Amino acid sequence: MPRARLFAKQLKHIAFAWLACTVVFGILLALLFVQHRDAEQLHIQNVAQKVHFELNAQLKEIDSFLRQAESLDVTCPKETLFRLRQQVFKNPAMSEVGIVDHNGQLLCNTYGVLNPPIQTTAPIKSKELRYHGPVISDYMEMSAFVLARTRQDGYEVNVLLPSDWLRHTLDLQQYSKLDFIALVDSQTGVPILLQGNYSLPLHQPLFPIELSLQAHGEFDDGMNKYLFAKPLASLPKLSVVASSNSNPIFTIRSTPFVALVVAYLIVWVLLSYLLYFIEKRQLSLKYQLKHAISQRQLFNVYQPLIDAKTQKIVGVEVLIRWQHPSEGELGPAYFIPEAERSGAIVEISIAQVQNAVQELAPLLALNPQLKVSFNVNGQLLSCASYLAALEQAKQHIRSLTIELTERDVLSQAQVKHTLEQLVALGIEVAVDDFGTGYSGLQYLQSFPIDLLKIDQSFVASIGLDNLQSPVLNAVIEMATKLNKKLIAEGVETAYQADYLLKQGVEVHQGWLYAKALAIEALIVMVQREPSTLPSYS
Numbered sequence: 016m017p018r019a020r021l022f023a024k025q026l027k028h029i030a031f032a033w034l035a036c037t038v039v040f041g042i043l044l045a046l047l048f049v050q051h052r053d054a055e056q057l058h059i060q061n062v063a064q065k066v067h068f069e070l071n072a073q074l075k076e077i078d079s080f081l082r083q084a085e086s087l088d089v090t091c092p093k094e095t096l097f098r099l100r101q102q103v104f105k106n107p108a109m110s111e112v113g114i115v116d117h118n119g120q121l122l123c124n125t126y127g128v129l130n131p132p133i134q135t136t137a138p139i140k141s142k143e144l145r146y147h148g149p150v151i152s153d154y155m156e157m158s159a160f161v162l163a164r165t166r167q168d169g170y171e172v173n174v175l176l177p178s179d180w181l182r183h184t185l186d187l188q189q190y191s192k193l194d195f196i197a198l199v200d201s202q203t204g205v206p207i208l209l210q211g212n213y214s215l216p217l218h219q220p221l222f223p224i225e226l227s228l229q230a231h232g233e234f235d236d237g238m239n240k241y242l243f244a245k246p247l248a249s250l251p252k253l254s255v256v257a258s259s260n261s262n263p264i265f266t267i268r269s270t271p272f273v274a275l276v277v278a279y280l281i282v283w284v285l286l287s288y289l290l291y292f293i294e295k296r297q298l299s300l301k302y303q304l305k306h307a308i309s310q311r312q313l314f315n316v317y318q319p320l321i322d323a324k325t326q327k328i329v330g331v332e333v334l335i336r337w338q339h340p341s342e343g344e345l346g347p348a349y350f351i352p353e354a355e356r357s358g359a360i361v362e363i364s365i366a367q368v369q370n371a372v373q374e375l376a377p378l379l380a381l382n383p384q385l386k387v388s389f390n391v392n393g394q395l396l397s398c399a400s401y402l403a404a405l406e407q408a409k410q411h412i413r414s415l416t417i418e419l420t421e422r423d424v425l426s427q428a429q430v431k432h433t434l435e436q437l438v439a440l441g442i443e444v445a446v447d448d449f450g451t452g453y454s455g456l457q458y459l460q461s462f463p464i465d466l467l468k469i470d471q472s473f474v475a476s477i478g479l480d481n482l483q484s485p486v487l488n489a490v491i492e493m494a495t496k497l498n499k500k501l502i503a504e505g506v507e508t509a510y511q512a513d514y515l516l517k518q519g520v521e522v523h524q525g526w527l528y529a530k531a532l533a534i535e536a537l538i539v540m541v542q543r544e545p546s547t548l549p550s551y552s
């Protein structure tokens with residue numbers, strides 16, 4: 016092959032390998048990206064869930080106290096004050112507990128009875144747990160929020176929760192890598208508790224938050240971010256919101272990315288080399304085959320077809336072998352596919368037919384009825400020079416058969432016409448490996464087919480209880496009905512031969528009788544027959 020063509024082929028392999036690798040690694044990269052993005056988002060959700068869980072636990076405990084506060088004496092005797100103080104000691108999240116009457120007068124708190132009471136807002140009617148804030152506690156001068164419940168009698172018991180204390184208890188500092196984590200009003204989004212820089216997504220209505228939600232896009236600080244929000248189970252008016260910058264979420268870390276790029280390059284190089292290697296091997300097989308033809312290294316072997324009743328040789332199938340200079344004798348499976356691909360099959364097959372005519376001449380002289388069968392494929396049937404070689408051979412071989420597979424018979428429209436021409440010349444058409452083609456059987460009637468060669472797999476099934484065993488009998492029955500001749504291939508045991516004979520299949524081919532023989536061995540066998548044939552009865 017010229018250098019320029021070889022180079023072009025190599026470039027084609029490199030380009031193909033590049034394309035294949037790009038597709039495969041593109042998919043891998045996309046999967047890696049999705050997996051990384053999901054993991055990062057899950058991390059943010061987990062942080063929010065953790066804070067949600069801890070806050071919820073705190074609020075539940077406080078709420079349980081507020082529910083018990085139904086029994087507190089609202090005239091604020093010593094016992095009531097004691098219970099209020101006891102609660103503050105027990106739960107350090109509360110810095111103050113107070114009792115407010117119907118008019119909004121704060122009557123007493125953990126510091127004592129207020130005289131005169133302080134005017135605050137009148138309790139609302141709802142009996143639900145509620146919050147308000149953020150407020151600045153007068154006593155402690157710090158930000159706080161208030162949890163409250165209105166009792167059955169209309170009095171309110173409330174608890175002051177300083178924001179800083181909660182922030183430390185929840186250890187919000189540990190989430191400083193996030194953009195922010197906050198406890199916000201579910202209706203308005205006003206933060207009650209905040210760690211980080213609070214910003215909200217643009218063009219995405221987030222509030223009111225009623226269920227868990229996620230959002231990503233541009234935020235009001237101009238950055239791209241991801242956000243997760245979840246209302247508190249015990250107080251849905253408050254929600255935990257966590258947000259992080261999109262960059263770490265949507266950017267794959269460099270280590271797996273670099274590993275992927277390195278793997279991509281390695282696979283690209285290996286694949287290019289593999290393609291080059293396969294091409295080279297094929298080229299070399301093609302070249303070797305050409306050389307073999309010119310050096311006449313290809314030769315015929317002949318496998319006898321036996322009449323099982325008389326034990327006489329009634330014909331031969333011509334098979335091909337390659338006497339390879341270094342590999343020894345090679346079977347057709349090694350080189351016929353390549354010969355078909357490269358077109359060398361035509362030259363090989365013409366030489367085969369001519370050799371057979373020459374080699375079989377002495378046997379044909381003894382027995383002019385000797386059947387001689389050649390393997391032919393669709394490609395050969397459309398080749399005038401091969402058909403001419405067959406026609407030529409027919410003048411020497413009276414009983415000439417060509418074997419086609421079902422696939423070959425059906426693959427080309429003009430096959431039928433060619434077969435009819437061959438039949439007109441007196442050539443017999445056989446279907447090889449019959450029963451394995453998975454095609455309908457209508458062609459048996461529309462094509463000029465005389466003979467069916469039962470595939471070895473059906474013969475091998477004789478005496479075995481497998482799926483193919485019933486098919487054999489059906490094939491035999493059908494051939495009889497359609498008036499087709501039958502040959503059984505791959506007969507290896509006396510039991511199989513006996514069975515086939517009983518079913519009316521008289522012509523056998525198989526190792527029980529003989530393997531494919533070189534012409535010299537075939538002549539010896541014919542001279543000795545039938546006495547030397549193994550007896551199987």
Ligand SMILES: Nc1nc2c(ncn2[C@@H]2O[C@@H]3COP(=O)(O)O[C@H]4[C@@H](O)[C@H](n5cnc6c(=O)[nH]c(N)nc65)O[C@@H]4COP(=O)(O)O[C@H]3[C@H]2O)c(=O)[nH]1
Nearest residue numbers: 334335346347351390391447505506507524525526527531
């Ligand atoms: N296990 C077993 N095998 C048996 C027995 N009896 C015969 N055989 C093998 O079965 C194959 C029969 O040939 P095929 O079905 O036409 O199948 C042939 C045919 O399709 C193809 N082939 C062989 N020679 C040629 C040729 O000259 N031209 C073309 N186009 N194809 C050929 O290669 C295939 C294989 O040929 P081979 O290797 O020679 O293998 C031959 C033969 O050696 C047996 O009792 N047991």
